[in-house]
Structures are given as structure tokens and as C-alpha cells.
């Protein structure tokens with residue numbers, strides 16, 4: 001049974017028209033059994049979105065800055081060149097705006113801090129007054145994986161400033177990072 005709104009009905013009709021043999025029509029209609037009235041799961045916001053961005057599945061910030069914000073290990077590429085690891089975010093003195101900017105743009109020079117905002121370095125979002133065209137190849141880290149939206153960058157800064165910057169890791173934040181069932185935070189239980 002197809003349950004749908006007008007949009008879905010149009011889609012189902014299109015699917016039926018596209019499927020030429022009559023046997024296939026039934027299959028196409030059955031495969032279209034999708035409930036458009038069911039609300040999508042709510043998108044995370046605030047600190048819960050921020051910690052999700054920080055973890056491996058989205059921004060993968062932990063790779064260079066450590067799950068607890070204490071900093072990463074030195075990187076070596078295949079040619080044996082070494083790169084400075086991410087600095088401890090627990091010791092960062094940056095403001096919220098400065099953090100948003102470095103996460104959006106990455107860094108100039110040999111630093112491996114990647115760019116995360118897709119439009120950074122374009123005329124609509126110059127970085128340190130420059131666009132990509134004004135920076136020679138290899139002199140900025142650039143996009144490293146999938147880009148983040150601005151609200152995701154703002155959320156990860158909220159996470160950094162709440163859980164790491166100038167802070168000791170708390171049980172509450174550890175459980176937010178690893179999940180409520182995790183034993184990884186047991187040493188923080190009093």
C-alpha cells in the first residue's frame with residue numbers, strides 16, 4: 001500500500017510511466033512503499049551536534065586533536081616528511097570567532113589543519129583577506145574530507161569551548177563523546 005502526499009503520488013506516477021513492461025510496474029509501485037508523512041529524525045543541534053562533528057564520522061577532528069582535546073601525535077607522510085600534530089584545544093586562547101574562522105579556512109603554510117567550509121577561499125568567503133587564486137598551490141591545507149556546514153562548525157566550537165578549552169575532562173562530557181553505555185569513562189567515575 002502506498003501512503004503518500006501529492007509529491008509522492010507524482011513520484012509514483014513517474015515511476016509507473018518509466019517502467020515499461022507491465023510486470024515491472026507492480027514492482028516499481030511496491031518499491032515505492034515509503035511513508036512521506038513520517039517525520040524525519042530530528043537533526044541534532046547545539047553541543048550534541050558539536051560532539052558528533054568532532055568524532056571520526058564527520059569532521060574527524062579527534063584524529064589530530066585527540067578525543068579529549070589534549071592534542072594529537074606527529075604525522076609522517078609516505079615521503080617521510082613529518083608534520084606538526086594538532087595542538088591541544090584544552091590550551092587554546094582563541095575566541096569563538098577565531099575558532100570558527102580557522103575551522104572554516106584551515107591554515108596557510110605547511111600546517112595540516114584542513115579547511116572545512118566548502119565556500120572558504122572563494123570570493124564570497126575570503127580567508128585572511130585572500131582567495132584561493134592568490135595563494136600558491138601547496139600553501140594552504142585545503143579541503144581534506146567532506147565539508148561541514150556553518151552551523152556544524154559553530155556547533156563544534158561550542159563543544160570545544162564547553163568540554164575542552166581551559167577545562168578538565170568531565171564524566172558528563174566523556175559520556176557524551178563515547179555514549180552513555182561506554183565503559184571508557186569509568187576512570188572518571190568517583
Ligand code: HEC
Pocket residue numbers: 053054059060061062063064065084085086087089091092093094099102103107111112113114116156157
Ligand atoms: C589533519 C590534522 C587536523 C585535523 C583533522 C583537524 N585539525 Fe585543527 N589543527 C591542526 C593543526 C596542525 C593546527 C595548528 C594550526 C596552526 O596554527 O598552524 C590546528 C589548529 C586548530 C585550532 C586552533 C587552535 C589554537 O588555539 O591555535 C582549532 C580551534 C582547531 N584546529 C579545530 C579543529 C576542528 C574543530 C577540527 C575538526 C572539524 C580540526 N581542527 C581538525 C590539525 C588538524
